[in-house]
Structure formats: C-alpha cells, structure tokens
Amino acid sequence: MIRLVTLLSISVALFAIPLQLIKKEAPNPKVTLLVIGGIHGNEPGGYFSAAILATHYKILSNALWIVPNLNQPSIQADRRGKYGDMNRKFAHIKPNDPDKPRVEAIKKIILSPKVSLVLNLHDGHGFYRKKYQGSIFNPNAWGQTCVIDQCKLDGAKRFAELDAIAQKVKENINKKLIKKHHSFNVKNTNTKFDDEEMQQSLTYFAVIHHKPAFAIETSKNLTSLAQKVFYQLIAIEEFMNITGIRFERDFKMNLHDIEKIISDYGYLTINDNIIINLSNIKKTLRFIPLKSKDNTFSFTHPLGSVKKSAHGHLKVFIGNKHITTLVPQYFESAKECPKSFAIITGKKRKTVKTTSEFFVSDDFRIVPIDNIRVNVIGFSGRKRNESGIMIKYNKLDKRYSIDRQNRIFRVEFYRKDKFCALSLVHFKEGNN
Ligand SMILES: [Zn+2]
Incomplete structure (x- = not known):
C-alpha cells in the first residue's frame, strides 16, 4: 500500500x-x-x-x-x-x-x-x-x-x-x-x-x-x-x-x-517527548513517564482521544474503541535534552530523533551521550545506564514490549532523575 x-x-x-x-x-x-x-x-x-x-x-x-x-x-x-x-x-x-x-x-x-x-x-x-x-x-x-x-x-x-x-x-x-x-x-x-x-x-x-x-x-x-x-x-x-x-x-x-x-491506529505523542505506536498495542502499559499535570496528547488518527479515570489512569480511545490504558509514573521534565541520538546496528551507525520509532533487525547499541542515562525497558543488565551496551532481541523480557506481537520496546532517556524522552525500538519480523 x-x-x-x-x-x-x-x-x-x-x-x-x-x-x-x-x-x-x-x-x-x-x-x-x-x-x-x-x-x-x-x-x-x-x-x-x-x-x-x-x-x-x-x-x-x-x-x-x-x-x-x-x-x-x-x-x-x-x-x-x-x-x-x-x-x-x-x-x-x-x-x-x-x-x-x-x-x-x-x-x-x-x-x-x-x-x-x-x-x-x-x-x-x-x-x-x-x-x-x-x-x-x-x-x-x-x-x-x-x-x-x-x-x-x-x-x-x-x-x-x-x-x-x-x-x-x-x-x-x-x-x-x-x-x-x-x-x-x-x-x-x-x-x-x-x-x-x-x-x-x-x-x-x-x-x-x-x-x-x-x-x-x-x-x-x-x-x-x-x-x-x-x-x-x-x-x-x-x-x-x-x-x-x-x-x-x-x-x-x-x-x-x-x-x-x-486496524491502523497510528501514533500517540505525549508532551512532544513520548511516542507510542497504538497499532496492536497491549491492554495496559505501566510506568509511563508523565508530568503530574498539563500533559498534552496528539494523535495521528483523527478519532484519537484520552479519558482520565478516577485512579489517574489514562484510557486511550480510537473512535468508540478503548484500545489501551496508560498507567502513569510522574516525573519532572528535564531541561537540555538531546534532540537526537546515534545507534549502532548491524555495523551501521544511524542518527535517530529522540521521540520516534526506529527499526532494527536483531540488536542495537546506543552511543553514550554525556550526562544522559538510557533505560531500555525489558532489558536487565548490571549497569544502571544502558547506553553503550549491545541490546539483543532474545535478551529482552517480552512482558515489557508495548505491542501484542512483542516486537516494540521502550527506550527512555533521563538526565539525573528527570525525564527526557521516550523512543521506540521496533525489531523487524523474521530476523530473530
Ligand atoms: Zn444516526
């Protein structure tokens, strides 16, 4: 198409x-x-x-x-x-x-x-x-x-x-x-x-x-x-x-x-620093790094909308379909966050915008950025900062993928304890 x-x-x-x-x-x-x-x-x-x-x-x-x-x-x-x-x-x-x-x-x-x-x-x-x-x-x-x-x-x-x-x-x-x-x-x-x-x-x-x-x-x-x-x-x-x-x-x-x-629900962007792919999304996503108030939501789908529940959870809709619930974890937003970062995947170096979805085959490594801590959700290594570490698909805990096919994972950027951005890494089908 x-x-x-x-x-x-x-x-x-x-x-x-x-x-x-x-x-x-x-x-x-x-x-x-x-x-x-x-x-x-x-x-x-x-x-x-x-x-x-x-x-x-x-x-x-x-x-x-x-x-x-x-x-x-x-x-x-x-x-x-x-x-x-x-x-x-x-x-x-x-x-x-x-x-x-x-x-x-x-x-x-x-x-x-x-x-x-x-x-x-x-x-x-x-x-x-x-x-x-x-x-x-x-x-x-x-x-x-x-x-x-x-x-x-x-x-x-x-x-x-x-x-x-x-x-x-x-x-x-x-x-x-x-x-x-x-x-x-x-x-x-x-x-x-x-x-x-x-x-x-x-x-x-x-x-x-x-x-x-x-x-x-x-x-x-x-x-x-x-x-x-x-x-x-x-x-x-x-x-x-x-x-x-x-x-x-x-x-x-x-x-x-x-x-x-x-069935293509498109993308949701929150506060210009979080991106979520809504197609095939799981029913609940936990620990979404939001601000305690004044979050802004923008959808690529004209029928996208959000409703806050009594517990502070955010129900996401496309038209009349309730497609997922976001459970927030509140963070202060960091200042001076990187607009882009570099990854090494399959021996190639690529530049990626911080609030976007990037595609890899089997593994990737994020090139370290000064004072920025990287957290790949679903990867548990020994270090707190996961930049510079080779992340392989088969090392990721699939319970933390955001999609039902277990192909898409969150890559989060922090400066000290303040939140910078959430990107998505999407492992292409058929390689792993
Ligand atoms: Zn009618």
Missing part, C-alpha cells in the same frame, strides 16, 4: 471547543463538499469513514472539508447521544445544553459561503424497503439509504435536484454491492410536511438555509465495520463525482484493504 503524502495538505482548525475541521483543498476551489461524521456516537461506520477520507485521500480539484467526530463525547462513550440526540437540536437548543458549542460551531461551518453540499454520515437500523418484509427489512428501517428532506431545493444555485442526485448515487452504489440484500434506496422524509422530528435535524437546518444536504445511512445490521465503511466511502465518492471533486486514494476499495486501514 503506497501512502500518499496527504498530511501536508491537511490543515486542522481548532475552535474554542475541540471541533476538528480538516480542509483538503486543491488550488482555487469552486466547489466544497462538507462531510460530517459522528453526530451519533454509536454509529462507527460514519466516523471511521470520515477519518479515512481525512488520512487516505488526496484531493486533486475543488475542496473536501471533513468534520470527522462532531459528537466526540458521545463517540468516546459509544452512545447515540451522551447528552440526548444531537440531531434533534438544530432548530432549538437550550442555552445550558453541553452540546451547544458543537452545534453552534457546525452550524457556522455549514453556513460558510464556500460550502456547496453537506453530507451527514450515519449507521441506521435494518435495511430500508418500501414494503414490510419483517423486522429488519421494512419502511421504518433507515439502513442502506440516501436520505433527503425533500425532492427539490428552492434558492440553491447548484445541486438543487436532491432526489435526482440521490437516485443517481443509489444506482451507482447498487452496481457495487457485496451482497444482494445490501441494496441502497432513496428515503425522502418529506420533512417540511410530514416529519416534525426531522425538522430539528442537521440536514434540515442546511436545507432551510438553501444548502443541499443528504444523509448517508449504512446499516447497523451489516456484519462488520469494514462493510459499513465500504458503503459509506463508495457513497461519498459518488458525491465527489457529482460535485466535480477529483481525488486519489492510497488503497483499493475492498474489505481487505479497508480492514487493514481500520
């Missing part, structure tokens, strides 16, 4: 509340598609798709804006709405509603003159059918639909034919079904006349402000997250085709590739 250099074209704007808006733009965009993931916290198909759009697509013409995790507290809690249904708060919201800052922020983005079309991503119950065919397949189901509030949009300059657009998207999705019963339909909620509840929704807010808007609903009853993401992404790609957004992606549109991407 080739990874396109897309990260450079991503700019992340943080509002007063942490609402992520990722803008991917080609020069002089005429059209902007806004994709919103995670209005409902227990619908991962939507927000994992938005995250993949942000990290694995390159936009060649026009613009794609992505809000991957609108309702972040509900995503972490894996609930539809931690503070009630956010998608019923776009007509009225109480001043003290905890969702208010997020709802106001997304309204502002929707109303930006640049935004030409809005997609709101959901996973809905069952499989929508016009006739009743049982509790899963029926007219009240939402799954596998492209939802519109009305057929036509008055006052929109472009993309006003909502029904015609949704029909075209549906037809093209139905050419790519994994199973026949996954077929897509258009669901028109006739919001203005028939659906008082939906008058409070995000898409209806867009529609009454003359912005074309659609919801994409994959089914909660699909058997895997990869299947939901597959349908979300092919639907979004249809919308990019219709709006004239040319794109490239760095993977093939099949379940195998999507599964691989979903």
